[in-house]
Amino acid sequence: MICSATPDRPCKPAGKATTGQDCKIFNPLRVINSGSPGPTLTPWRMPKVIESDCDNVCNSSLLYRGKSRSILDWTQTFWLINAMLKQFSATFIGLLLATVGAQAAIAETVMEKIIRTGNLTIGANLDNVPFSYINDNNEVVGYSIDIADRIREEVGKELGRDVVLQIVEVQDMSDALPKLKTGELDIVCDTAFTWERDRYVDFTVSYAVAGIQLLVPNDTPINSRETLMGRRVAMVPNTIVEDAVKIVQNEIEVVPVTSVRAGMEALKKGTVDAVAGDGIQLAGLRQVLDMPDTKVIPQPAETRYGVGCMVREDNPGFLRLANRALVRLAEGYVQGDPEDVAIVDKWIGTEGIVPVDNDNLRQFFNYLVITHEQVMEPKNGQ
Numbered sequence: 001m002i003c004s005a006t007p008d009r010p011c012k013p014a015g016k017a018t019t020g021q022d023c024k025i026f027n028p029l030r031v032i033n034s035g036s037p038g039p040t041l042t043p044w045r046m047p048k049v050i051e052s053d054c055d056n057v058c059n060s061s062l063l064y065r066g067k068s069r070s071i072l073d074w075t076q077t078f079w080l081i082n083a084m085l086k087q088f089s090a091t092f093i094g095l096l097l098a099t100v101g102a103q104a105a106i107a108e109t110v111m112e113k114i115i116r117t118g119n120l121t122i123g124a125n126l127d128n129v130p131f132s133y134i135n136d137n138n139e140v141v142g143y144s145i146d147i148a149d150r151i152r153e154e155v156g157k158e159l160g161r162d163v164v165l166q167i168v169e170v171q172d173m174s175d176a177l178p179k180l181k182t183g184e185l186d187i188v189c190d191t192a193f194t195w196e197r198d199r200y201v202d203f204t205v206s207y208a209v210a211g212i213q214l215l216v217p218n219d220t221p222i223n224s225r226e227t228l229m230g231r232r233v234a235m236v237p238n239t240i241v242e243d244a245v246k247i248v249q250n251e252i253e254v255v256p257v258t259s260v261r262a263g264m265e266a267l268k269k270g271t272v273d274a275v276a277g278d279g280i281q282l283a284g285l286r287q288v289l290d291m292p293d294t295k296v297i298p299q300p301a302e303t304r305y306g307v308g309c310m311v312r313e314d315n316p317g318f319l320r321l322a323n324r325a326l327v328r329l330a331e332g333y334v335q336g337d338p339e340d341v342a343i344v345d346k347w348i349g350t351e352g353i354v355p356v357d358n359d360n361l362r363q364f365f366n367y368l369v370i371t372h373e374q375v376m377e378p379k380n381g382q
């Protein structure tokens with residue numbers, strides 16, 4: 001309650017109230033519960049036998065009305081107490097349920113969520129050729145999408161049930177990581193491994209090796225660290241790309257862009273001298289945007305890293321199945337299984353969107369296999 005005096009008899013701040021002074025009791029719940037019944041501004045006269053601070057009087061548990069000194073209507077008092085308790089209880093219970101719900105969602109493992117929903121949710125950048133993108137038929141396709149589908153199959157086999165792959169578009173790591181941590185996403189693929197990211201998530205084994213490279217015109221004078229000095233280089237800021245390029249040549253003019261595609265459009269217009277990014281993505285978008293008068297340099301990349309999938313920490317069961325699916329694919333490729341070879345080659349093989357030498361791919365996958373248990377199973381009863 002808030003105590004206020006009538007205009008002609010103001011209370012003295014922090015002082016003694018004058019005997020016989022008129023005060024008012026204001027019920028703040030009337031503002032919160034607009035339109036509901038309850039006490040309103042109630043004028044009352046302070047009995048002459050009481051002398052105290054106005055605030056103390058207004059906040060007393062026993063209040064006297066008028067000269068008769070009768071007890072304040074207990075119906076109003078009960079309504080006040082009841083309404084306050086209801087307001088507190090509703091707020092407290094709402095906050096408690098929200099907290100418990102959030103904790104329960106985070107506490108649920110990926111496998112428990114898949115058992116409950118039947119869905120495996122992957123986050124994918126849909127402008128990342130050849131890993132994940134939208135083709136001419138408006139279908140989401142790519143190497144990482146096929147990888148995720150293999151993981152879906154592995155999980156379904158483990159659980160003995162069908163699992164549906166759901167694809168959610170993410171723009172970048174600042175978009176993907178929070179959704180992964182809160183459980184909105186189960187897995188995010190075509191991701192470069194970094195020790196910084198490894199602090200917050202777990203990584204699967206790698207299914208490709210990429211590096212930071214530049215897309216430049218074929219007739220560019222850029223062919224060394226020295227000739228890169230002072231050049232205008234388009235890149236998405238605050239990423240591992242920017243850090244890697246500045247290690248090679250710190251004296252460049254960084255031209256920030258919202259995406260690699262936007263940087264390549266700038267290169268087409270001649271407003272930048274080069275575009276920095278993931279070498280495989282640069283080569284893939286080069287094909288999609290029809291830029292034959294450009295090339296990717298240097299060969300090989302000076303800064304390289306493994307490309308894998310991220311999963312939320314403390315999900316060893318799901319991580320084990322994801323890794324087993326990747327090793328199974330690698331082993332199939334090394335042994336020449338037609339289905340496994342076709343998955344890899346159509347994206348990054350010699351005839352793929354981004355051609356990679358098959359011998360190099362075979363060596364990479366062979367290393368992955370020999371550092372893990374062989375998981376190939378005979379097909380077609382063989």
